[in-house]
Amino acid sequence: MSGQHIFLELILMPLLAFMIGLFLVLMMRKVRARIERRVGPPFLQPLWDIIKLYVKKMQISHGVIHDLGIIMLLGGYITAEVFLPVPGMSGFTSQGDIITLIYLMMVPSLGLALGVGQCANPNGSIGISRALTAMLAYDIPFIVVIAGACLYYGTTDLTEIIALQKSQQWGLLSMPILALAGLIAIHAMLGKEPFEIYVAPAEIATGPMVEMSGKYLGSLFVMQCLQIYTITVLYTSLFLGGGYTWFDFIPKLFLVALLPVMITVIFPRYKTDDVLRWLWKWPTGLALLGLAIVVLQG
Amino acid sequence: MQRWTTILFLTGLSIVLFAIITPLVLGQSPMLVGKLINASAVNDTGAANLVTAVVLAYRGLDTLGELAILFTAATAIGIILGTTDKTQTTSSPTAGFIVATAAKVLFPLLLVFALYIILHGHLTPGGGFQGGAVLAAAFFLLTLADSGNNIKHKVTQVIEALAGTAFIVLGLVSFALQGVFLQPWLDKGELGSLFSAGSLPLLYLALGLKVGAELANLLSSLANVEK
Amino acid sequence: MQDSLILLVVLPLLLAFLLPVIARYLGNLSGLTGSLLLLFNILLLANAWNSVGYSPKVILLGGFAAPLGIVFYIDKLNMLFAILTTIIALLLWPCRTHNTDVREYVLWLLLLAGCYGVILSGDLFNIYVFYELLAVASYGLVTLPATGASYIAGFRYLMISALGSAFALLGIALIYSFTGSVNIAHLAQIIPDHLHHIWGYSAALLLIIGFGVKAELFPVNFWVAEVYSHADKRVTALLAGVVSKIAVLIILRFIILLFPWQDIFNFLLLLGIIGVIVGEFAAFYAQDLLRLLAFSSIAQSGLVIIAFACATEAGIMAGIALAIHHLLLKPALFLLASHCDRSINDLAGLAKSSPWASALFVILALSLLGVPPLPGFWAKLLLLQSLMAEQYLLLLVLVLLATIVEAAYLFRLFMLFYQRQEMPEQKRITIQGQELYPVITLSGILLLGLFFLPLFMDSLREIAMQTSNIEAYINTVLGKVQHIGEGNI
């Protein structure tokens, strides 16, 4: 792979991720609106929101670390994008496997925590402690799911997993329970309704976003798009056989993003303790059951 | 209750001891070494009284050890009771007139009797220890009679020391002559006569004097302990 | 010529008899004569050591052949213990202050003569007599400080020791009534196979308990705590270091030569291990330094007894190594501890007031504990190896647990010594220099021994081989005469 080819992919992958992410966010808001029997936002609304925030005159910063946190936020997900297997572009998928990806996804949450910490607002700190507790909550079932998958496939390299699924059957069919548990875990990772204590708009006063305004809030929206994209691509490549061509890849992503939205609409918000207890009880139980099946199958 | 435990304990102890002692029927014990000594004692040491032969010749070191123990006991008592100066000693009541006169009469007799026992140690039963005891009794009789004229500790100590050294020197001489410590030397003389059995009577003499002086010293220090 | 070794016993007695008389003329020289005599003893032993060479020698007392007369048996082990006793006695010799009674020297000399007699003698009753000489001399020495408490401690010590001697005498009577002889070599031929029944066992038990009093065997070592904390420091050092090891030596001779039966070994192992555990735990609870060291010496002699009780050659080697290590170490500790005779928490901050003494105490205690580079570790390693060879796993574990308890109370002491906050001025303890000379020489010997460790280990192995070789013992003592007069046992 020649140098500039790599460089091109380095630029192209995050951009593509951002665009697909925007459409995913749009789709989510559209579907949610439809369910709530309202029209929903126009086509490019998420993009406009970001642009509106970026062009704001008053950009309030609480210190260097506040900015550094946001940059770490964006940087973390941009790096993750490069390692995700996307049809047609290999990027650096061969240089880092799924464990690297999991850790790369933790870097942004640490960046966000640092940024919010610098704002010296206790409400922000409370929000961050809730965010990290939630991370602890949803990461455990997710890790069990990944352990099960890797054990089943025998490898932790995503491109190989996709190739295996192409030759055999989709992960969804071979490990249904794990796939289900994975879905619930992803649901929590996206910070959607029952588990959205730390990003919920109503909790804005006590959430991490309390001191974020202007382009800081904008970058958070960018992060949200990239996050949705990363998580859905990860899930598809693990259980839905990844994308052979762009035409079957995009619908899979939208499908994966669609299911959580359907659930979020009808649920109220859990408190942090209940998030912990629920996530450690049901999805983890399911995942462990799936893991047991995988292990027993040998 | 305490009474019963002691009785129980004592009967238990006596049964145990009895079980150990019974097989040793009197008279049947094997005289392994005894026979040899009986056979060779007379011509080895020339002493008529075989016990003295054993005490002084065959097992001379035991007797030396024994002497040392008595001497240690005496010195230890000397330190503990510390009767170096007689000024504060309690003046026990002077014995009655009968005891005083009897003491004066008996003292020389006892002396003669003690010396007889010591000197004839190798011929007739008795010897240094028994003679020494009688000697001490003689002197103690005097202190009993009237506590005033106490045994002069200086003198007894000197006798004691000299007698002890005499005993050891006799042994050392035999060491110098024959290279073996405490071996009976000097000619054995004919059996049964006073001057027979080589150096044994001399050893017994030294032994007797030492024991006599020591016991006298011991008894007097026990008798009049300082206030 | 090694026959002259008899002088070891005789000269101290001669000097003891003469000293009260000639002390007036010698004046303060009398202390010196004692040490001169000891130097002479060392010379005697030195030229005897290389002349003994490999085969052990015999001295016939009174020129009579073995079973008749008394016999002194000279072999490497006895010589080693004799030399060590002389060195320790020389170092601990009471220096002459204005009020020391000359009779104290007499008692020391008599004790010394008793020690030599017990080490060298090869005759059962003779050992008993010299052991008794040792005992009576130690009664006298214990009551030297003339305080009421020392009298009571002396009396209780006398009582238990006299009771022990009575049992020993009963044992000798039993043995004599069965075998008719008291010479150890002669008995060694008869007892092991003929007396292997309950009377032989009971004789063995009585003898071991009798001589166990001085060897600090478990049930009979109640006197140790009282006597060591009330007696004079040099006497305690001598008793704890030398005398207890000599008593253990006697028990070693008995169980190797006279009673080589497994039941007796088990009995001794049991008593030994109880002694170790109870000793260590009592030391953990002890409130003052002297009593702590007394209990630790109970534990140490328990270890030596255990080593000897597994009567293999390795066991004997371990026992000798432990005995020598403790013999050199404990007197030094007692001399150091005698100055800080306070309850333990008054010792806080000792390192500030007398840094050298506390540093020395720490090093010696670490060697006692068995911390590797120090000699104590090698002795303990030998013990553990011999225990393992005999597959006594439980004993091994208990010994190690006891070491941990020992570490607990020793380190508690070190923490106290090196505490930061200052002690009030008047409670400060300072140890003068000249008191430390014997301690420094002793620890010097110990640490020097470290450099000659391989050489030392080989000679120890050689001594152990010679001791455990029973036939050699019988042949040298009885000459080539076999089984004199079987007698109707």
Place this chain on the structure above:
Amino acid sequence: MMIWDDIFLEVDFWINIVSIALIVIGIYGIVFSQHLLRMVFGLGLLEAGVNILLVKAGYQKEAIAPIVTQASDTMMSNILAATAQMVDPVPQAMVLTAIVIAAGVQALALSLVIRIYKKYGTLDSHVLFLAMERDRHLSLNQKD
């Protein structure tokens, strides 16, 4: 010589009884008594009992005392015949030493008892033990 034998057994039995009685009483005296003096006497009895057993070990049946009396004829042969009949002299020598040792130890014990009585005025071993501990405690604390 039947009579001689059963008389002989009778004597042996009685000697055993006496010696064991002495030993047991001695031990009782030492262990169970609280009075120091009684302990010393107990010791004496114990030593006596043991000495009896020691002497008994030397006795031979129908043997005579080990003293050569017919001093007149110095013929070696009949002296040998005489000594063959003799009792074993070695235990007698040993007993001699044991008795003197016992005497020495008891004298020392008595002097200690005197000294203790002078100092504490009592001879009860429990009281004395507590007194010793108290002295020890005092000497530990007030030494400056």
Place this chain on the structure above:
Amino acid sequence: MSVLDLDHVFFLLIVNIGIAVLWGNRPFVGKILTLLYILEGLSILTSYHVLLSGAVLSSSLTFTVMQQTVQWQLGVSGGFFALITFMAAGLATWFSSGVWARSYAPIRLLHSYMALNVAAMLLLLASNDFLGLFIAWELVSLVSFLIIAINGGRSAKAAYSYILYAFLGAMAILLALIIIWNATNSFSYVEVRHHWSTMSVNRQLIVVLLLITGFGIKMAILPFHRWQAPAYAYVPAPVAAFLGAISSRMGLFALFIVLLQVVGIDVIQTLWLPFEIINMQTFLLWLAALTLIIPTFIALRQTDARLLLAWHGIGQGGFMLLGILSANALGTAGGIMHVFNHASYQAALFFAVFSVSYRTGTADLDRLGGLVTRMPISFTVMLVGIIGLAGLPPMNGFVSKWLIYKALLDEGMPLLFLAAVIGTLGTILSVYKLIHNTFLGQLRLEHENIKEVPWSMSIPMMILASIVFITGYFPGLLLESIAAMQSTLGISVVDYHLGGVNTGKGNLNMIVVVSTMLMAIGMGALIFFVLGNPRKQVTQWDNYAGGHFLTSDMRYQYSHNFYPGLMRVISPLYRNTIFWLESAIVSTVQFMAHISYALFMQANYLLYLILLVVISLLWVLAV
């Protein structure tokens, strides 16, 4: 320079001790000692290529006793650990050589104990057979007792409990040694490995368990972990860094040598615990996993920064053991690499925490906050440290964690993988709490005029931070010596390249990962700073407070009980059973001591003598 053999290093160490003891309290001596440590490190580095090729640095320190020749020589594994020791010691002495020395009275003691510690540790690392190992082991435990007890008071108590645990360990090792001696009557590793199978199976089991207890105590494996946290927290700064970095890893080194080289991992896999429930390797792995999880979640609750870090030290120790015992090339490589990584960022974190407490006087998380504006360098060092400790990509912690996770997955132990990840997540939470409560949030009034720590203290911190980043960027540097180590031990070797590892099933190239991260952060910064209007700096009181006006006298900071939700869920799990177990043992010992003392203090003790005589005679009659 010609190949230096070990004698030069020993000589330098003795010079070290001499200088420290004689002129410890001179101002310039700290710098000389640092130079000496660095010189020693370099001397090993120069002859490191010899070690890599499997040769050995021999020394003339040998003696033979009981037909055993005890010889000291440094292999590649010893060399690797020695490098870490010298790095830690050098930087710690550098930290304490400057201004800090004036604030610490017994500086002479500190320098001499540090020198003694390094010497003892090198002796341990160079030991070549069981006897040499045990001698050095006792020396190390004694000397670390000294250095732990340096502050007196609280740390003296911690040191006392440490030395008791250490002696328990030492006795366990001695027992194992004796059992081995009985089977093979030799102490050399080769001989023991050769004769190992002659021992009966349950004796092998006992020996392995004893060795693990013995060495595990120093590493604070679970049942014996109570002594380490206070011991490593209440000591002065350089000592805490040194101990945290390397001291408890001596246990790991010994375990690593004994279990892998002598006993062999295959033997451990075949050894079954009684009743065949679980084989030894799984038992140990689960023990290591528990040692990772429980201390980490205890650390979560700590309010004192030093204790929090000390508890994390114990947790990461469990992680290393997890790696080493995974019997997989990647796992062992990860385990050893984690030793280096942990040494680097633990020391950095301790330095950062102590520099904060040097300036503010306290390390209590509830009384700090907002210091990032005042102490930027300490903040960056702590940031790098916590990213390393949490094991996030750019730093070296991630590489060793990745290796161990990959090994656990490849070996088919998903539950252990889960346990390890739980441990890591707990680390991330507690580590964020550390940096948030000290540096972020509201700056307190009294810390207004806090300045950054002087250069002599901040340079070592920065060096450590850079080491953490560089070894993260190029893990090959470490993997090279680790591969050499694995080959000398005869276990499967990891195939590495400068950037990382490529196994067949998913590989890692840190050069790519880190460079993409830097590029991505560059892009993020580009987007963030270029687009949108210039930023306006705002003071900490210009915050949203629901309409209230923030004033400086009101403490507007959230740091106490940082994870309330999590704590409510898992607080029932904190039952500290080990604490009750420990105090139960202590009270039984005291009770037995009281009994045996009373046993001796008897007025009428002759009774016991007579009882013994009667009982023994009865026993004789019964026989």
